[in-house]
Amino acid sequence: MSAIIKDSLFNKDISRRELLEIFGGVMAAGMLDMFTPKWAFSAPAQRPNIIFILSDDHRWDHLSCMGHPFLKTPNLDKLASQGVMFDNAFVTTSLCSPSRASFLTGQYAHTHGVKNNITPWNNQNVTFMERLKKAGYDTAFIGKWHMPGKGLPALRGLDRFISFTIQRGQGRYFNCPLIVDGVDTPSRKEYITEELTDYGLEFIKQKRDNPFCLYLSLKAVHHRWLPPEDLKGIYSDVKDLGLPKEADNWLGFVNNHIIYGTLGSLDDMYRRYCETIVAIDRQVGRLLDNLDSLGLADNTVVIYAGDNGIFWGEHRLVDKRFAYEESIRVPFMVRYPGLIKSPGKRLSQMVLNIDLAPTILDLAGLKVPENMHGKSIVPLLASRDVSWRTSWLYEYFLDFPYTVPGINAVRTDNYKYIEYQSKDYPPELYNISSDPKEKNNIYKNKQATQILGELQQELIRLKKESGALDM
Amino acid sequence: MEQKAFYQRVLIPIGIVMLLMILSINIYNVSPKIGLGHPALGRVISNISAIFMFISIWLGGFIALPYAFRAGATMKEKVLVCLATPAVWVAKTIYMAGSIYSGWELVYWSFNTLTIGVIGSALLNMGAAETICRLVYKSKGLIPEKVFQPSVITTFLIGLIIVVLGLWNGGTLLFYIFVDIYTMLFY
Numbered sequence: 001m002s003a004i005i006k007d008s009l010f011n012k013d014i015s016r017r018e019l020l021e022i023f024g025g026v027m028a029a030g031m032l033d034m035f036t037p038k039w040a041f042s043a044p045a046q047r048p049n050i051i052f053i054l055s056d057d058h059r060w061d062h063l064s065c066m067g068h069p070f071l072k073t074p075n076l077d078k079l080a081s082q083g084v085m086f087d088n089a090f091v092t093t094s095l096c097s098p099s100r101a102s103f104l105t106g107q108y109a110h111t112h113g114v115k116n117n118i119t120p121w122n123n124q125n126v127t128f129m130e131r132l133k134k135a136g137y138d139t140a141f142i143g144k145w146h147m148p149g150k151g152l153p154a155l156r157g158l159d160r161f162i163s164f165t166i167q168r169g170q171g172r173y174f175n176c177p178l179i180v181d182g183v184d185t186p187s188r189k190e191y192i193t194e195e196l197t198d199y200g201l202e203f204i205k206q207k208r209d210n211p212f213c214l215y216l217s218l219k220a221v222h223h224r225w226l227p228p229e230d231l232k233g234i235y236s237d238v239k240d241l242g243l244p245k246e247a248d249n250w251l252g253f254v255n256n257h258i259i260y261g262t263l264g265s266l267d268d269m270y271r272r273y274c275e276t277i278v279a280i281d282r283q284v285g286r287l288l289d290n291l292d293s294l295g296l297a298d299n300t301v302v303i304y305a306g307d308n309g310i311f312w313g314e315h316r317l318v319d320k321r322f323a324y325e326e327s328i329r330v331p332f333m334v335r336y337p338g339l340i341k342s343p344g345k346r347l348s349q350m351v352l353n354i355d356l357a358p359t360i361l362d363l364a365g366l367k368v369p370e371n372m373h374g375k376s377i378v379p380l381l382a383s384r385d386v387s388w389r390t391s392w393l394y395e396y397f398l399d400f401p402y403t404v405p406g407i408n409a410v411r412t413d414n415y416k417y418i419e420y421q422s423k424d425y426p427p428e429l430y431n432i433s434s435d436p437k438e439k440n441n442i443y444k445n446k447q448a449t450q451i452l453g454e455l456q457q458e459l460i461r462l463k464k465e466s467g468a469l470d471m
Numbered sequence: 472m473e474q475k476a477f478y479q480r481v482l483i484p485i486g487i488v489m490l491l492m493i494l495s496i497n498i499y500n501v502s503p504k505i506g507l508g509h510p511a512l513g514r515v516i517s518n519i520s521a522i523f524m525f526i527s528i529w530l531g532g533f534i535a536l537p538y539a540f541r542a543g544a545t546m547k548e549k550v551l552v553c554l555a556t557p558a559v560w561v562a563k564t565i566y567m568a569g570s571i572y573s574g575w576e577l578v579y580w581s582f583n584t585l586t587i588g589v590i591g592s593a594l595l596n597m598g599a600a601e602t603i604c605r606l607v608y609k610s611k612g613l614i615p616e617k618v619f620q621p622s623v624i625t626t627f628l629i630g631l632i633i634v635v636l637g638l639w640n641g642g643t644l645l646f647y648i649f650v651d652i653y654t655m656l657f658y
Contacts, residue, residue: 118654148654167640168647224641245510246503250521254499316503398571400653401583405571424570 048338049300050132050213050360051204051287054103055280056096056144056222057320058306060089060329062277069242070235071274075285076331079304083335084381085346090411091353093395094308094320094327097121097147099353100217103307104128106357106372109395110468116399120149123156126369128357129215130157135366138210140203143196143217144171152179162199163217171219173226173276191228192219197283201290213360216287220276223260227275234278235271243270244437247313255403260318270312298337301363305356306330314437321402323394323409323418324438336363339381349388350413351377373466393462394418408468410459417455429455472613474543481548484538485555491534492527492556495520528589531556532596540604546622553597554590561586579653584637584645591633598627 062068065077065085091099093109101107101114104127109115113122129139133156140160145152146169155161162180164171176192178185180199189195200216227234249267252260260269284304291297309327311317320327332351334340354374361368362376379386396407398421406421416438418428429443429452442448463469474480499520506513526534532553539552565581572580605618637645 118650118658120658167643168650170643245506248502248506248514248517248521250499250517250525253521253525400572400576400657401580401649403568403571422570424567 046299047137047211047364048336049204049211049296050137050363051200051216051291051300051302052103052214052356052360053216053218053284053287053302053304054100054143055218055220055304055306055331057308057310058221058277058280058331059309059312059326060087060306060331062274063331066331069240070238071277073277073281075281075288076304076333079284079288079302079335080333080346081344082337083302083333083340083343086332086334086351086377087346087348088350089305089330089332089352090328090350090392090394091306091308091330092393093397094322095396095399096222096307098397099307100145101125101147102353103305103356106354106368106374108354108373108393108466108468109397111371111373111466114147115397118148118400119397121147121153123153127155127157128360129155129213131361131366131369132213132364133157133159135364136210137364138203138206138208138212139215140200140212141215141217142199142203143215144219145169145217146171152182160199160203162196170222173219173224176219191279193279193283194228197286200287204287204290204296205294211364213364218280218283220280221273223269225269225272225276227272227279231275231278233271233275235274238271241267241270243267243312244314246316251313251316251318255317266313266318269318273310273312301334301336301339301360303332303334303356303360305332305353307353319402321396321399321404321407323396323407323411323416325432325436328394328411334359334377334381336381339363339378340383342383345383347380349377349380350390350392350411351380352392391458391462393459393466393468395468408459408463410455410462412455412458415451415455417452417459419459472543472608476542480539480542480544481552483542484535484544484552487538488527488531488535488556489559491523492531492560495523495527499524527556528560529557529592530596532593533600536597536600537604540601540608549597549601553593553600557589557593561589576657579656582649584642584649587633587645588637591630591637593630594626595630595634598623598625598630602627 060066062071063073063076064071065080092102093099095116097117098109098114101112101121102109105112105125106128112125113119129141133139139158141155141158142160142162145163151165152161152163160181162178164176164178166172166177171192173192174190175187176195177187187195189198196216196218200214203214204212243266247266249265251266252269291300308320309329310320311326314326315322315324352374354372355377356374358368358372358374358376359378362378368376375389380388391410391412394407394409394411396404398406405425407418409416409418414431414433416430416432427443428441429448430438430440431442443452499517502513502517502520505516535552536549539549544552564586565577568580569577601623602618605614608614609618639645
């Protein structure tokens, strides 16, 4: 705009009409500024680099900063203390593939189409990585793709795509063969989390003029929960694991939990789970240290999240899928010194996996497409006083051969209402505020009639709003 | 060897293992409630009941077959004795899955790694228990036949292969094949 004005005003004779057009343009530009979010005024002029670290099955409360009784995660704690920690972060479907697709697209599973671990990824889906690439970012997806379909898709908008397809895309903890930009490549490091972090660091360290976006998608801490050699057994001396009272060592063997039953007793599996989280923490530490030493920390957004939670005996369950808190609640933290002016803050607003894509686009200064169901959390990061969602839709689709029925639920700040697509599973209603462990189903409680009706209406509204009723 | 009455050859061996399974499952299922008031007691009860539950479902042949063998059961009767409890357990799991899957999906589901595994385990311990019984009774001069019968060894080997494959790579090998075939058939 300024170049045109200069050209028009100083190098040419201009008519009154042209002058009015220029004046109108300037006014319009001024008007547009009125609609620019306030946080943008204080945001750094340079577009930020973005690192998104996604772990697998990492439950929200398995961090030392969340009060875990013995697990030590100093680097993740540091990340939280230097940024914002969301105490109420959830996934809209508690299953690896649908949740991962939701992170990438900002959409519910009923829209992006990856409804379970079998329905294939539709490559017509547009990821936020593709949008960033179009906007001039250097992009890399490194790690677990794990979405159904033959091999890896020809994802658009990636400069680097490093993943694995072995074990139906689950990969291996040790010596996992990779596919590096389409080429089968043997592992360079023995342990997968270190291997993927190495590739991530190589990408970050590349000389470039553009900002970058790294999507570091870890295999850990999915079962079989194998820590690296030097972390093996670090928690073997812990006597009181803090597992729930209703849990017992045999839960992995019952209720058709064959995969879990073959992996050991609940205590053993849980110790390995915690040890494997420590391995993640260590690699996150490496990444943060490198950002510091490269001088990139101030202009790099680092986001850490889990793709879903996991049960460790709560409700006498292992695995995930169900709509209880242990399954749907994930760690979610964001560090961005350029925007977050009061680091160490913990926010209680309910944020979702579908919020990631709009948030990243917003941070990059891009328009959030209307077909994304999520909301940008940038105003929350910038400590702006904004109205936020008070309810959201949870959905789970049948995933063969697991014997968990289809689920729809609505979660509000205080309540959760769950409907199952099976006559053997009656609906459930919990007062999360007074019953955070969801032990007391008040569905049939006469005093809860009003709130039940409201939540049932809200569930229908949320389905309608997100297009779930059209499916 | 003397052949005893049918109920001694078949019904009692089946009944012992079946009763053990029913009791242990029910005790295991109430153990969390006991554990709420008395955690230590609840833990002991869940551990003991779970062990018996596991034995009755997965290793019941080692209990049932020696009874049937001593009562002079025929080979067909021994097969029935060893497979009855796992079959009932499988039927129960299929019935429960019936509230979630239906039609051909349910039919296919009933061949999942867990049901195949439990049948494989029954064949494995049937073959092993029969061979051990033959070894013991032969050493006492109570049976004239050879210890190692081809049909028994074959049963043992089939069971062993199924169990090993079922446990291979943490149980994931057969599981993934099962899901892949499902994907081909239903998607």
